Amino acid sequence: MNLDQTLRSEIQKAVQQLFNSTVDQLQLQPTNQEFEGSHTLVCFPLTKISKRKPEETANAIGNYLVEHGGMIARFNVVKGFLNLVVSDNMWTSVFASVYTNKQYGQLAPNGKEIMVEYSSPNTNKPLHLGHLRNNFLGYSVAELYKAVGYSVHKVQIINDRGIHICKSMAAWKLFGNGETPQSNGIKGDHLVGKYYVEFDKNYKAQTKELVDKGLSQEEAEKQAPIMRLAVDMLRKWEGKDEETVALWKMMNGWVYAGFDATYKKMGVDFDKLYFESDTYLLGKDEVLKGVDSGVFFKKDDGSVWVDLSADGLDQKVLLRSDGTSVYMTQDIGTAILRFRDFPKIEGQVYTVGNEQEYHFKVLFLILGKLGYEWAKKCYHLSYGMVDLPTGKMKSREGTVVDADDLMAEMIAEAEKQTRELGKIEGLADDEAQQLFEMIGLGALKFFLLKVDPKKRMLFDPNESIQLQGFTGPFIQYTHARIRAILRKAESMNIITSESDFSSVTSLEPSEREALYVVSTFENKLREAALAYSPAIMANYAYELAKIYNQFYQSIPIFNESDSAKLKFRIAFSSIVADVLKKSMNVLGIQVPERM
RNA sequence: GGUCCGAUAGCUCAACUGGAUAGAGCAGCUGCCUUCUAAGCAGCAGGUUCGGGGUUCGAGUCCCUGUCGGAUCACCA
Numbered sequence: 001m002n003l004d005q006t007l008r009s010e011i012q013k014a015v016q017q018l019f020n021s022t023v024d025q026l027q028l029q030p031t032n033q034e035f036e037g038s039h040t041l042v043c044f045p046l047t048k049i050s051k052r053k054p055e056e057t058a059n060a061i062g063n064y065l066v067e068h069g070g071m072i073a074r075f076n077v078v079k080g081f082l083n084l085v086v087s088d089n090m091w092t093s094v095f096a097s098v099y100t101n102k103q104y105g106q107l108a109p110n111g112k113e114i115m116v117e118y119s120s121p122n123t124n125k126p127l128h129l130g131h132l133r134n135n136f137l138g139y140s141v142a143e144l145y146k147a148v149g150y151s152v153h154k155v156q157i158i159n160d161r162g163i164h165i166c167k168s169m170a171a172w173k174l175f176g177n178g179e180t181p182q183s184n185g186i187k188g189d190h191l192v193g194k195y196y197v198e199f200d201k202n203y204k205a206q207t208k209e210l211v212d213k214g215l216s217q218e219e220a221e222k223q224a225p226i227m228r229l230a231v232d233m234l235r236k237w238e239g240k241d242e243e244t245v246a247l248w249k250m251m252n253g254w255v256y257a258g259f260d261a262t263y264k265k266m267g268v269d270f271d272k273l274y275f276e277s278d279t280y281l282l283g284k285d286e287v288l289k290g291v292d293s294g295v296f297f298k299k300d301d302g303s304v305w306v307d308l309s310a311d312g313l314d315q316k317v318l319l320r321s322d323g324t325s326v327y328m329t330q331d332i333g334t335a336i337l338r339f340r341d342f343p344k345i346e347g348q349v350y351t352v353g354n355e356q357e358y359h360f361k362v363l364f365l366i367l368g369k370l371g372y373e374w375a376k377k378c379y380h381l382s383y384g385m386v387d388l389p390t391g392k393m394k395s396r397e398g399t400v401v402d403a404d405d406l407m408a409e410m411i412a413e414a415e416k417q418t419r420e421l422g423k424i425e426g427l428a429d430d431e432a433q434q435l436f437e438m439i440g441l442g443a444l445k446f447f448l449l450k451v452d453p454k455k456r457m458l459f460d461p462n463e464s465i466q467l468q469g470f471t472g473p474f475i476q477y478t479h480a481r482i483r484a485i486l487r488k489a490e491s492m493n494i495i496t497s498e499s500d501f502s503s504v505t506s507l508e509p510s511e512r513e514a515l516y517v518v519s520t521f522e523n524k525l526r527e528a529a530l531a532y533s534p535a536i537m538a539n540y541a542y543e544l545a546k547i548y549n550q551f552y553q554s555i556p557i558f559n560e561s562d563s564a565k566l567k568f569r570i571a572f573s574s575i576v577a578d579v580l581k582k583s584m585n586v587l588g589i590q591v592p593e594r595m
Numbered sequence: 596g597g598u599c600c601g602a603u604a605g606c607u608c609a610a611c612u613g614g615a616u617a618g619a620g621c622a623g624c625u626g627c628c629u630u631c632u633a634a635g636c637a638g639c640a641g642g643u644u645c646g647g648g649g650u651u652c653g654a655g656u657c658c659c660u661g662u663c664g665g666a667u668c669a670c671c672a
Contacts, residue, residue, distance in 0.1 A: 305670095314668075553627095556631070
């Protein structure tokens, strides 16, 4: 049963009966704390059809609802706000419908498919904090879409070719002395990253030297020997030079092994990987077809352009005058390829930072102009940068927060705090380790996901490591507390599964409030999916945990002498635990049995 | 310069898309462990929602304007 919907239709009925008219949009909102009730109908918009004052309109509807349907016990009217007090037997039936529905929070399959892209790193250096936000967001949005009934394909495109990886290759060739991840025990992605830094260092030195000899900055940057080596390698790679390709394969192999370990630790995965080395030549045919059909145009020098001035943008190049592709060209090709690979998807979600907003705006416009209907269903999940208290992350200044390091620190901190609180007695070593990871990663993921994706956010290490307040561990803790209750109930042989709860007629305020929040779960999932915003679920989970803790603190469950009530409270606790767990799972966060 | 974002308590964030006296956490202060886990709960304090106009029953939210931050506007990716 969907309480919100049921209530709306009852109100519709009331409006129909009282004013002989219908409204399509009812403004039903949660009641403010200071007033009695759970749902509030805003009556100002109804005065047009009721032809009465807001207060009178509210009273009329309130009276009708109390007399009909049996959902509303009483009501109060403040100005034009009709505060509804839902009857307790309504609440217990809300509870019962959730309790008996094991699928609560998993909406029926809608037959639709969608693709979510995230991560999509370059292969010349390890993943960093920015990638963490990206990955957690993308993974969570994929989970959200699953929850609301979609079939989801998680993909990424790996930027495995180009000048960046050639830079690492060049430096390794010059200074590597055959160093490998195996030979020195460095994780592969970090090793390749080390040579990328090495390249940069040498490149700067060489450039400076040339400038000192009298070359212009621009000329020096081109002439620096190490850069010439990298550019030469790129040229050779494109010419499929055997030795260069072998080196490229070997070093990318190191990186992938490293990435795999990082993804595993992060708890994210992919259904299909796309590699830029496979797709970078795609799109050219599409562009040329577009020239033939008049969607694009060719300039005298042979370059191909699209004119987007009618859409408020400018002209964008799609093929250089020498006929080679630009980034946009391959993105066009890749998008089309993906729809061929997965013909049933209705659209794609691209999880990419907001610095590429313009790029995706252009991409989707072009795909639309090429006649692809699905272009309308493509969405750029644009997220803000992650700043540090010291400012922006800059690789050149060494302020980049490494993903592996950060996760390790979070886990170590979780371990430290957990041990200090003496919470691991009775746990085997591997169970304890699992718990530390769950808490550390839970804190990190929650910290990064609780902020609206669109907004740029501040990553304060001291704050991220907090385990109290509006944090992942707070919610994990609430879950663990409930599990302890359920274990105790079990040990006391209290069976709730086939209990009759109908004799429970009065509820505690905190129980009503928690049931209200529970009743909105599926609507929240829909809202979050529609808004591509895991933050909505993070806030939701926090709200539910907080209300449950109020209940927990004020009502000692096992002191209850009325056995129906006792059973009800245990069962009620179990659905809260269940919803907390599911809310966290869509964020990619696990919850423990004890902590 | 054009376009697009953002600005809310000392700090980090909310605010159901135009609804009531703008809410949480952290930091500060005060209480609560003989009870199912105190990673908790209850309370105090903290606000000119960047400034200025406008729209209406009602504006943090919409419009105009100014200020300050950020992104973007390559035959780069």
